[in-house]
Amino acid sequence: MITELSGRALAMLRAVAAGRAELTCSCEPDLRVDGLPCCDQPAAHALARDGLIRAHDAVGAGQWTRAELTDDGLLALGLPRAC
Template sequence: MTIAKELSNRAKAMLKAVAAGRGQLSGGVEPDLYVDGLPCCDQATTHALVHAGLLRARRAVGLYERTDAELTDAGRAAIA
């Protein structure tokens, strides 16, 4: 089974928002996703996407800071 088939519609929408340049991640081991400046309510899915290597921060930031989010190659493949 491919990663794309395992992802929920919400997870795919979150990845698409990041692909469109609308996402930011907070610093820390369990980062939070912000879309259009607003916190995404599904923290568990954000954590799963980061730990699965589909989503990452563009640069390292402190715990209470944010940076742009970006998709990895696997993340782009998952929504292709």
């Protein structure tokens, strides 16, 4: 897991928490916020690889789906874990 998150990475997590983000189904998923591609895809890849965000639904390769925070993503934002 990432030990220190940049301000941009935290903003990406907040966008996911607010329901404003989508991911592609991929081993290195791309992120878009409010329908626009995220300006830092390497950071989006790291958030997914480090288990802070994930796709909400199982979709076909390359398709978009809503992004959601994992328990570790919630913890990174100081939010309570999901029950």
